[in-house]
């Protein structure tokens with residue numbers, strides 16, 4: 001309501017009781033303002049990285065143009081592919097543009113990959129990097145974080161490169177919230193990667209200024225509830241920052257389960273400095289996933305997800321969260337995991353069981369798959385073939401990993417004959433999103449642009465936050481007050 005020019009209430013309202021006065025609330029005001037300042041974006045909102053290029057360069061470009069931050073899905077791509085994607089982003093946005101980054105994924109099986117990826121990022125001028133799946137801080141991350149550190153005239157340490165740490169455990173977060181260990185920094189100096197000055201400055205600041213609390217999400221997840229994880233990480237942050245006397249407080253953002261305005265508003269209300277979305281962007285037009293698989297995502301309800309064996313860490317029993325409606329990947333992947341646990345080799349297993357697996361799950365003869373797999377590893381990593389010759393259980397793991405890997409590939413390429421084997425990483429946020437947009441302009445897959453998804457989630461979250469303020473002031477909210485209908489936003 002507008003006041004009169006002299007500051008008095010308009011006549012028609014003057015007689016009513018004023019319960020509370022609220023200043024405006026814009027989506028730009030949600031989250032920590034320092035996030036927007038540090039990363040050159042309008043909104044405290046991040047489009048999360050999605051592996052193997054599912055978060056495409058185009059998705060990053062469209063996100064940045066809409067005023068949000070975005071990470072290129074560089075995990076699982078070759079260095080050449082990553083370089084091409086970075087070039088595409090920099091050509092569109094400018095080499096020194098802010099607001100975007102790329103992903104460094106922990107790659108324990110590919111020695112040297114982490115260092116080579118960071119080397120590429122540094123050479124190309126990638127200023128922001130999200131580090132994920134790490135259980136321990138690795139030298140590649142400390143190198144990236146410390147490279148280019150300077151001390152400003154104000155005495156503060158200024159970063160040239162920003163690490164976002166994706167974590168779901170406090171013991172992992174702790175390693176990113178503290179300075180890199182002295183021995184690790186010393187080794188980086190001895191290898192000629194850091195100067196003495198950069199190492200000295202690195203010992204004063206946390207490795208990462210942005211820690212993302214990854215709750216129950218699509219893909220790799222510990223299925224943690226955000227409402228438990230976020231407060232734990234905020235408390236840890238406060239404790240460590242107090243002990244180290246940091247000038248700037250590291251920020252803690254929220255990821256996992258954010259697919260509707262109320263969820264985004266709740267994350268900000270719970271203290272998130274910024275929010276990260278994943279699953280919902282996978283169904284967008286800019287996604288690297290095939291149209292066929294995006295169509296399946298658009299049908300999903302919140303309960304249409306399941307845990308399935310992960311291709312990269314199959315032998316360790318690690319799982320990923322995937323879509324289970326319209327594809328049988330979760331059940332089929334589990335059959336492979338059960339078979340792997342039960343038998344020491346294909347030869348040891350009853351022939352009928354192997355044939356049943358070939359017919360009902362793999363869709364090909366084990367011998368054919370092994371021939372292809374062997375040829376691949378002869379080129380990429382011959383040690384795997386040598387190990388398989390000694391250890392038939394390892395051969396079995398490589399055959400099963402072929403299926404798990406191809407499940408994601410078929411979904412990306414839209415090989416409809418293999419729809420039942422599509423591996424589509426997905427969390428319950430997707431179902432929340434589908435419920436929210438039903439009947440609106442964002443329901444058809446063809447209309448799901450990441451910019452509209454982001455702007456509507458944020459606008460809706462601002463509206464929900466206002467509604468919560470009204471409720472706290474004692475106003476009984478009418479039905480519908482906690483719903484925001486998606487609308488085209490410019």
Ligand SMILES: Cc1cc2nc3c(=O)[nH]c(=O)nc-3n(C[C@H](O)[C@H](O)[C@H](O)COP(=O)(O)O)c2cc1C
Pocket residue numbers: 048049050051052054073075103105130131132133166214216217218219220255256257258276277278279280282424425426427428429
């Ligand atoms: C298809 C897909 C692929 C993903 N790939 C990666 C990845 O390579 N690295 C990573 O750190 N997170 C990855 N994530 C996680 C997202 O970046 C984001 O943190 C998460 O999806 C947020 O939770 P939500 O799915 O509930 O929105 C992926 C998520 C999805 C859905």
